[in-house]
Amino acid sequence: MTPFIWGAVAVLLGAIPTARAEEKGGDSGLRVLLSQSYLPADFDEAVFDDLWTTWEEPLRTQAAAASVEDRRQMAMERYGLLPRPDDPTRPLQYVVGPDGQWSMNCLACHQGQVGGQMIPGLPNSNYALETLTEEVRLVKVRQRKAFGHMDMGSLLLPLGTTNGTTNAVMFGVALMRHRDADLNIVPRSPRFDLVHHDMDAPPWWHYAKRKTLYADGFAAKGHRMLMQFLLVKENGPEKFREWEDGFRDIEAWIESLEPPRWPHEIDPALAQDGEQVFRRHCAECHGTYGAGGSYPERVIPIEEIGTDRVRLDSLSPKERSELNGSWFGHHGRDAESLRDRESPAGYVAPPLDGIWASAPYFHNGSVPTLWHVLHPAARPVVWKRSPTGYDQRLVGLDIEEAADMPPGRLTAAERRRWFDTRKPGKSASGHDFPDQLSDAEKKAVLEYLKQL
Numbered sequence: 092m093t094p095f096i097w098g099a100v101a102v103l104l105g106a107i108p109t110a111r112a113e114e115k116g117g118d119s120g121l122r123v124l125l126s127q128s129y130l131p132a133d134f135d136e137a138v139f140d141d142l143w144t145t146w147e148e149p150l151r152t153q154a155a156a157a158s159v160e161d162r163r164q165m166a167m168e169r170y171g172l173l174p175r176p177d178d179p180t181r182p183l184q185y186v187v188g189p190d191g192q193w194s195m196n197c198l199a200c201h202q203g204q205v206g207g208q209m210i211p212g213l214p215n216s217n218y219a220l221e222t223l224t225e226e227v228r229l230v231k232v233r234q235r236k237a238f239g240h241m242d243m244g245s246l247l248l249p250l251g252t253t254n255g256t257t258n259a260v261m262f263g264v265a266l267m268r269h270r271d272a273d274l275n276i277v278p279r280s281p282r283f284d285l286v287h288h289d290m291d292a293p294p295w296w297h298y299a300k301r302k303t304l305y306a307d308g309f310a311a312k313g314h315r316m317l318m319q320f321l322l323v324k325e326n327g328p329e330k331f332r333e334w335e336d337g338f339r340d341i342e343a344w345i346e347s348l349e350p351p352r353w354p355h356e357i358d359p360a361l362a363q364d365g366e367q368v369f370r371r372h373c374a375e376c377h378g379t380y381g382a383g384g385s386y387p388e389r390v391i392p393i394e395e396i397g398t399d400r401v402r403l404d405s406l407s408p409k410e411r412s413e414l415n416g417s418w419f420g421h422h423g424r425d426a427e428s429l430r431d432r433e434s435p436a437g438y439v440a441p442p443l444d445g446i447w448a449s450a451p452y453f454h455n456g457s458v459p460t461l462w463h464v465l466h467p468a469a470r471p472v473v474w475k476r477s478p479t480g481y482d483q484r485l486v487g488l489d490i491e492e493a494a495d496m497p498p499g500r501l502t503a504a505e506r507r508r509w510f511d512t513r514k515p516g517k518s519a520s521g522h523d524f525p526d527q528l529s530d531a532e533k534k535a536v537l538e539y540l541k542q543l
């Protein structure tokens with residue numbers, strides 16, 4: 092089993108609150124995230140404990156021979172779930188109610204591990220939502236249980252075609268279609284023109300620096316905007332009002348998170364050289380770090396950045412302004428400052444604090460290491476990560492690289508372990524700025540990036 096570093100988990104649970112969390116009102120937001128079910132149940136314990144019966148060989152035979160507890164650990168690893176420190180038989184990513192029903196929480200996409208270590212606010216780059224949902228459905232049929240909202244929803248729209256990334260943005264658009272600006276439910280026919288694509292969630296410790304939200308930076312920042320995830324039809328408009336206070340706490344906790352420190356050695360002289368290179372070539376977009384640092388939150392036109400444009404094109408200016416004009420955006424409270432943001436020309440250059448920990452990179456999670464960000468021509472076409480491996484040399488995920496998908500028939504679950512950059516929305520091209528650097532300068536910048 093993965094050797095988790097329990098100290099980090101204790102920090103996560105607020106047993107040792109960070110200084111910033113204390114100052115901003117503590118960790119009650121985390122407690123809300125871990126204990127409140129906002130969504131209808133996805134499945135119960137009996138379903139979870141039978142999932143192994145759907146696995147491919149030899150895993151199924153191994154699971155058959157294992158104890159119930161070990162099988163649960165195997166299931167958590169398969170679906171990218173992390174054990175709760177106070178009850179390792181249950182995952183952080185689901186809230187288990189007193190009735191034994193499991194429902195997904197925000198940590199499903201927003202709490203992961205790097206090198207087996209859990210860091211508060213680190214995105215979950217292992218989450219296998221589509222595989223989990225598919226296998227839950229198979230078990231429910233066998234156990235003659237009713238389908239839930241996820242089981243049905245995933246028949247209408249893809250949840251995520253590569254583990255660790257999800258179609259979350261389009262879930263939001265699909266659900267918002269059935270609401271007016273006050274979030275009253277207005278039944279309409281589903282949309283079939285959505286441009287489905289998978290996104291890599293950003294680390295939550297950037298939230299404090301951001302004035303607007305999301306990869307294209309169009310959305311009004313605030314606790315209400317974070318509630319879109321609750322738009323299922325079971326939650327009427329009154330629920331959103333009722334739950335607002337909980338989300339004030341959740342937002343305060345997210346705002347309090349700090350980037351993790353690089354846990355290995357650094358060459359200080361090389362990093363210092365790297366800082367000079369960074370100031371010349373990168374800071375105009377990504378800002379400066381350390382004492383007196385500043386973050387410009389610049390939107391870079393798509394023609395200039397050249398990364399995958401599907402996410403940018405998937406939302407219309409009208410959809411963006413309707414979201415900001417709805418209850419989620421306090422009915423356009425920030426309209427003045429968001430005017431230029433609602434038809435963005437490209438993507439926001441994100442803050443790079445704690446960047447060593449939040450691989451894979453770019454908004455679609457297409458680039459596995461910082462070395463590959465710095466060497467555009469050498470980025471892998473097809474790659475697969477090891478579940479918890481960390482590559483200290485290339486600074487990022489430990490991967491297996493290939494020119495093509497492996498030959499032979501893969502099960503859907505196996506296929507989703509591979510990232511294929513040739514698929515729509517998954518391009519790893521662009522951000523060619525490092526091409527102006529010599530190899531020595533790239534090496535220095537890589538060293539500097541470790542300490543941000």
Ligand code: HEC
Binds near residue numbers: 259301305307321345
């Ligand atoms: C199914 C996966 C998923 C779930 C569940 C989820 N998110 Fe996200 N979240 C994402 C993705 C993907 C993005 C990036 C979207 C983009 O940039 O277009 C995101 C973006 C965000 C951001 C914006 C950060 C930034 O810097 O722009 C915040 C904050 C956030 N989510 C909070 C939450 C909260 C709070 C919940 C629970 C109520 C939640 N998310 C549930 C996937 C998810």
Ligand code: HEC
Binds near residue numbers: 452
């Ligand atoms: C002209 C503006 C610009 C310059 C110059 C620039 N970047 Fe970026 N950078 C961006 C944008 C925009 C993104 C987001 C791209 C995306 O997600 O599609 C990005 C993304 C990144 C990421 C991935 C961040 C993440 O969380 O996934 C890293 C790392 C990065 N840049 C490092 C650098 C370094 C190092 C340099 C200097 C050699 C540099 N950038 C120069 C605009 C810039």
